[in-house]
Amino acid sequence: MKTAPLEITELMNRFNEQGYLILPDVLSQDKVDRLNAAIDEVIAEEQETLAYNIYNSVSRHPEIASLIDHEAILPLIVNLLGHNIQLHISHLTVRKPNPNDVITATHSFIDWHQDGPHPQFPVIAGLTATYYIKVCYILSDMSQPNRGNTKVIPGSHKKPYNPNHKDVRLQLDGEVQVCGKPGDVFIFAQNLWHAGSANQSEFIRKQLFIGYSPIWMRPIDYHQADESLLKDADPIRRQLLGQISDNKFKYYVPEDSMVPLKSMLIGHS
Template sequence: MDQPSVPELVRQFHEDGYLLLKGVLSPEKVGRLNAAIDSIIAEEPESLAYNIYNSVERHEEIASLIDEPTILPLMVQLLGYNIQLHISHLTIRRPNPQGETTSSQSFINWHQDGPHPQFPRLGGVTSTYYIKSCYILSDMSEPNRGNTKIVPGSHNKPFQPDHQNVDDLLPGEIQVCGEPGDVFLFPQNLWHAGAPNRSNHTRRQLFLGYSPIWIRPIDYRAASEKLLKDASPYRKQLLGIIDDNPFKYYVPSDTMVPLKQLYTGDPGTGGYAH
């Protein structure tokens, strides 16, 4: 499916704080990912909800999304070229009509992502430090299926929810609705929540987040040999392999960051939060 131009997507992202891209993954790719997820869940204790981090380590089909060619060039334009994989988080929310809270968090209250204490704010606004791409792998075309809730534009202005209860509406909130194969992108500073799933549909969403390479990733201290085996230059960079000298994470030479080939913006901002 045709998408708007990359410059238009970048403008829209910075203005609204999210993008919903339709039909990014083929039905065949979605099927393979869901089969991989089935095998992962079969190894987990039975639960209404699953939060599986470092999911790229669990199956090669998921790892193939690290440098997904339909998303990576756009991610480089949004965040710069000195970037890495920050997190790979598989979330599953089975039907839960009673809104039962489980140890694996069957719903998530309103929040911005980030460390504790949070990233610094200037005038009540937090900068963008990392961006997540969310692959929708189940039918999320209607609201109230455990959808991700967001408040568009809340990344660009001082904003604080007057409550955390995801059942009560916030002014301006929407639920992100999409079909299997759609992808939505949002920065860590956009206010969002994971609503309970009171439908008959199981929510399946796979989040791959990217950050500047000088931020410590969430998934691992160092990428495994399994992930690095036969990795392309792009994927090696995204797995944090650029040089033995850690100082180069801050000031890499061009040869260390092959993703610069995809970047068309101001090189003075490439790879740094802005």
């Protein structure tokens, strides 16, 4: 999938209205297969559990790291969030079948929430601004509900919202289970109310979340990117890994040469 400027404008409007997007067929079947093989390698190094939550996953396998600057997705993120951005999080989640909703220390399901720190981001007139955006690469068959799908409430990023309950196992008015097939992508704002439902199917659920934030925020995954990621990185990859200048003031007011992602902005000449 190649996202043309006209499509980006249309997608931006939809994202700003709904707080999320579902993009079909972003990854080829070959890419999906290679990512799933990489995930299996990573999981084999972990203690067995019903639910795996692995942060800084880009440092665990080159195939996962290749998603940092995915050519179809990155221009859209730049136009949604701005060009002075970085990789914020790379979160691998694998949920095995859990028909009995067994609670695990590794979060086999997650109740309704907005992403962010504790205490939370500033709230003004009941609203939280968009501070970062996550891209979810769907790598298993999530075409049906109740397979550990993410639940969202469309438009909830623009409304003061306090759910009557936070239990993901109970249904909220207006909730949607995000469905997709392997290779599809789900993009959402951190201030969209969402939840992770339990996997009540017979399928293993595999998803990779790659998040982006302003470069002046501290990433969740690390304070200094691994040298293995920086080695041979081009200028765009270096920016996304938070390496633009030794002068930290420049993270707030960078020179154009420090933020090559600016070239992806619509209307940039």
